[in-house]
Structure formats: structure tokens, C-alpha cells
Ligand code: HEM
């Protein structure tokens with residue numbers, strides 16, 4: 001297999017050297033190139049969101065609001081949330097890894113609608129630039145949740161512009177979702193039945209279902225806020241005859257499922273990596289596959305758990321609380337199955353695997369604290385405190401970003417043809433794990449003690465915990481910068497990867513790294529179950545002395 | 554399941570589009586007209602307006618969006634959209650209808 005690279009050297013055709021003008025990138029319809037466009041864009045926005053986070057943590061070093069005014073503090077945490085959620089977490093895994101891998105994994109030449117795919121990137125960039133424009137021209141101060149009547153009637157910040165940006169970004173994810181659904185239904189290679197699909201595909205299918213069914217609702221809801229704001233048409237503001245709780249229903253109808261848009265693709269990554277580096281098939285494949293679908297459906301029935309204290313009927317609250325406990329079940333199924341996959345496996349502690357193990361622990365903490373919040377009585381104490389902030393960062397940073405980094409490292413050799421440097425990658429993973437916990441563990445305690453979110457003044461006695469959190473954030477920042485450098489470095493200096501450096505199963509490993517423009521020399525035919533690691537050990541042994549995997553056969 | 558496309562491109566005669574278009578215009582006039590009926594603002598008026606709106610939407614979905622001539626899978630997805638709308642209505646109304654079951658001092 002590695003002969004391909006050795007024989008032809010670097011002159012072999014692939015999607016990266018298929019054209020090197022700027023236009024060949026900006027007008028490409030190759031899903032792999034679009035994935036690279038997205039990779040660059042989401043990384044830039046992640047840097048913006050990260051800098052805003054550092055500003056927040058810098059401000060919270062001291063109990064006084066001394067670094068910035070309260071108005072500016074509101075803007076900083078709002079823009080941190082808007083950028084991280086809409087411009088990074090939602091597109092990150094689907095639009096980068098999903099875009100790159102869905103066609104490869106199903107054995108297709110591209111997504112079903114390549115031009116729609118390119119359009120999605122342009123719409124995303126338009127939305128991102130409008131949101132950026134809003135940020136540099138006054139910013140937004142409503143919180144990422146845009147609650148009216150503050151957002152529609154009182155805020156003097158750039159609410160309308162930001163909403164238009166978010167609206168557009170929503171459509172870019174709808175385009176991606178439609179593309180995945182059609183591709184997975186229609187373009188699977190011969191023999192690739194539904195239950196031979198990698199779990200990454202199941203996860204992306206479920207994610208796409210949520211995107212397509214949920215995003216239009218939030219798009220219209222945000223537009224209604226803008227309409228109320230611009231035309232003073234009473235929809236949500238009680239002073240105009242509207243109902244603010246209606247906004248919360250419509251907003252969370254999308255935005256709770258949106259948290260699964262952020263976590264499901266990460267779960268897909270985890271399934272692939274855990275099987276490969278345990279050298280075992282995923283335990284309970286069908287359960288893991290269907291739990292993705294269950295999460296997509298049940299995830300739509302729980303949104304009221306964000307509204308226990310905001311005027312929603314207590315009876316609705318009880319129903320939403322019960323349903324929220326139910327949605328934790330499929331998540332737990334996955335965690336148990338991944339753990340069982342590792343049991344008695346030949347575990348290889350590669351960098352992606354370190355992220356996976358971090359994911360497992362952190363996601364459990366994030367998920368279980370979700371149950372504290374989903375309990376009616378405890379939520380009264382915890383709502384709008386740092387406990388909530390810690391809860392969702394455990395899932396979104398400890399879960400989604402860990403999954404993203406696991407996947408980025410795991411498929412980096414496929415995307416670029418080069419290995420990343422293993423030693424420093426492991427070091428970065430450890431720094432990120434330590435920095436993450438130091439940042440967010442104290443926030444559970446702070447929240448439990450009563451520290452509200454979204455304030456920058458606090459009593460002296462909490463300073464120690466805040467200092468710990470800020471120190472952790474600095475460490476985390478270092479951990480995130482490292483991959484930027486060593487991954488860029490590896491583009492030129494990394495060892496050649498060969499088609500299958502990990503000895504992994506899956507169609508994406510059966511073609512060159514980086515793949516040719518049309519992915520496969522000839523359409524692959526699938527004859528076996530996924531994750532057949534135990535059937536043929538190391539059939540695809542790798543050469544080129546690249547630090548490639550050679551788990552004991 | 555192959556990479557080629559197995560869609561049956563059904564050609565819809567222009568006449569059908571024109572007929573649907575005319576029907577939509579008629580229904581539009583009906584909506585506006587209904588708003589001028591005596592007692593507009595009543596529940597009945599809302600029911601009439603919404604019924605017309607639903608008919609229009611169904612026409613657009615079936616003909617302009619080609620669902621009528623599409624596969625069962627397309628039908629499934631189109632209905633999923635409405636099922637999800639139903640979820641939204643039921644759970645939201647579940648809040649509105651039960652909000653006053655517990656008397657709150659100072660309300661009403
Ligand atoms: C095990 C399932 C989960 C349960 C039961 C759960 C429960 C909750 C509850 C009850 C709240 C509201 C807390 C409050 O405002 O008082 C909440 C907030 C939140 N959760 Fe979760 N959660 C779960 C999973 C997730 C996942 C997977 C994510 C993200 C990927 C997530 C992200 C969030 C976010 C962002 C918020 C805060 C929203 C805001 O800004 O107000 N949750 N969660």
C-alpha cells in the first residue's frame with residue numbers, strides 16, 4: 001500500500017496539488033478543498049473567540065470590575081459566546097472533518113451537491129464577516145441567547161446586524177446538512193449497507209437531521225427579534241403586546257438540539273478513534289448507531305429545561321425535566337459502549353487516543369451535571385450561575401473540542417499526507433487536559449456558592465477560585481497554540497504518511513493520502529462489517545518508517 | 554445506491570404550474586377579502602385565514618416543490634418537517650395551557 005507513495009514520490013496527483021491558484025481554491029467544488037477552506041476559517045474564528053475568552057478571564061482575576069466597564073464586559077462575553085457557538089462549535093466538526101470524510105467514508109467521489117457545498121462556505125463567510133463587522137462597530141451585549149425584550153427594545157448595541165449574521169450562518173449549516181443526508185442515502189458504495197457504515201456517518205446523519213429540522217426555527221425567531229426591533233412590531237416585548245417567554249420556547253426549540261449538533265459529530269469521531277487504537281470493533285455497534293438517532297429525536301423534546309425559572313408553567317417544567325433525564329440515556333449508552341470497546345483492547349496511547357480518553361471523563365462530568373440542572377429543585381439554586389457555565393464548557397470544550405482535536409490529529413495524515421509529530425502532540429493534549437480542568441472545575445464550586453454568570457464584580461472571598469480559573473485559561477491557551485505550530489510545521493517536515501498509517505479500517509484509508517481529486521481510482525466495493533480489526537490483523541501493514549502504527553498483530 | 558443518479562425526472566407540463574399559480578392568486582384574493590369580512594379579529598376569521606394559508610402551502614409543496622412526484626423518502630422528510638412543527642406546538646402550548654393551574658399571588 002505504501003508503495004504508492006514511495007514509487008511516485010511527491011509528484012503523485014492529489015487534491016492538494018490539483019491546482020494552486022487562489023481561484024482554484026475559491027471556486028473549488030471538491031469537498032476536500034472546501035473542508036480545508038472551512039478549516040482555515042473556523043480556526044481564525046476560534047482564535048477570535050479565544051482572545052475574547054482571555055479578556056473575560058483577565059477581567060475576573062480581581063473582584064472589582066476594573067479592566068473594562070460593565071457595558072463592555074457584556075459585549076465581550078456575548079461576542080465570545082456568539083463566535084464560539086455559531087462560528088466555531090457548530091461548523092467545526094461537520095464542515096471540516098465531515099466535509100472531508102463523509103464522501104470518502106461512503107466511497108463516493110464527492111458530496112451529492114458540490115456547488116451547494118461551496119455555497120455553504122460562502123454563506124458562512126458572509127455571516128461571519130457581518131458578525132465581525134457588528135463586533136468592531138459597537139459589538140453586541142445581549143448574551144448569545146438574544147433574550148427579548150432587552151434585545152429587541154432596550155439594547156443599543158448591534159443586535160440587528162449580529163442577527164443577520166447568525167441567520168446566514170444558520171443557512172450555511174442547513175446546506176451542509178442537506179448535502180450529508182442526500183449523500184448518505186444515495187451515494188454509498190456498492191455493498192455499503194446502513195449497518196456497515198462507520199459510526200462517524202451515523203453521527204453525521206443524526207446531526208444533519210437536527211440541523212435541517214431545527215435551524216429554520218431559530219433563523220425565523222431571530223429574524224422576528226430584528227423585526228420587532230426595527231419596526232416595533234409587537235411579538236416578544238410585553239410593552240408592545242408580545243410574549244418574551246414565547247421567544248424562549250422558539251429559541252430553545254433549536255438551541256437545545258443545537259447542543260447536540262455540537263456534540264454528536266464529536267461522538268462520531270470518538271467511535272472511530274477508540275476502535276482503531278483499541279484494535280477492536282466498537283462494542284454494541286447497533287446501540288451506538290441508534291443512540292445517535294435517539295439523541296436527535298429526544299433532543300427536540302427537552303428544551304423547556306432552560307426555562308424552569310423564567311415563568312414557564314411548573315407542569316410543563318415537570319414534563320421537560322422528565323424528558324431531559326431520558327435524553328441522558330442514549331448518551332450514557334455511548335459512553336458505556338466506548339468503555340467496553342477499550343476493555344481488553346490493545347490500546348495505543350497516540351495523541352488522538354489521549355483526547356478520546358479525556359473526552360470520556362469530561363463528557364461524563366458534563367452530562368451528569370446536566371442532570372443536576374435538569375432537576376427542578378436544584379436548578380432553582382443553580383440557574384444562571386457559574387455552575388451552568390461549567391456544565392456546558394465541560395461538554396462543549398471537554399467534549400466537542402477534544403473530539404475535534406482527536407479527529408484533526410487522527411485524519412491529519414489523510415488530509416495532508418504527513419504525520420504530525422507525536423511527542424509534542426501528546427504534550428499538547430496533556431496541557432490542554434490540565435488547563436481545561438483548572439479553568440472549569442473551580443467554576444462548579446463558584447456556581448454552587450452562588451456566583452452568577454455574566455457579572456464582573458464579585459465578593460472578595462471568591463477571588464482564589466477565579467484566579468485558579470484564569471490561570472487554567474492561560475495554560476489552555478498555550479495548549480491550543482501548540483497544534484497550530486506543529487501542524488503547520490508538519491506540512492513540510494512531517495514524515496510521509498502513506499495511505500493507512502494507523503492500520504485503520506474504513507474506506508477513507510483505502511485510498512492515497514492525500515486522496516486524489518475523485519477520491520478513489522475505482523469505486524470501492526464493500527464486503528465486510530465496519531471495524532473488522534479482529535478479523536485481519538495488520539493486513540495493511542505500513543512502511544515508510546513514519547512512526548506509523550504497528551500494533552502487535 | 555450507485556453514484557449515478559436514479560431519479561426519475563418527471564416533466565411537469567407548464568399548464569399545471571400555471572393552474573397552481575392562478576389558484577394561489579385566487580386564494581390570495583380570498584385572504585385579503587376575508588380580512589374585510591364583518592367581525593374580522595374573531596376566532597372564525599383566524600380559522601379562515603389559516604385554512605387558506607395551509608391550502609396555499611400544500612399547493613406550493615406538492616407542485617412547485619415537486620413533492621407530489623417524488624420518492625417515498627422525500628415524502629417521509631416532508632412529513633417529518635410537519636411532525637416537528639407539531640412537537641413545537643404541543644410542547645409550547647403545554648406550557649401556555651397549564652401556566653395558570655397554580656394560582657400565583659398577584660396574577661389576574
Ligand atoms: C446529558 C444531557 C444534558 C442535560 C440533561 C442538560 C441539561 C441542561 C440544563 C437543565 C441546562 C439549563 C441550566 C440553567 O440554565 O439553569 C443546561 C444548560 C446548557 N447546556 Fe446542557 N444538558 C445536557 C447536555 C448538554 C450538551 C451535550 C451540551 C453541549 C454540547 C450542553 C450545553 C448546554 C449549554 C450551552 C447550556 C447553557 C445555555 C445558556 O447559555 O443558558 N448541554 N443543560
Ligand SMILES: [Cu+2]
Pocket residue numbers: 255256259302303305306
Ligand atoms: Cu438544553
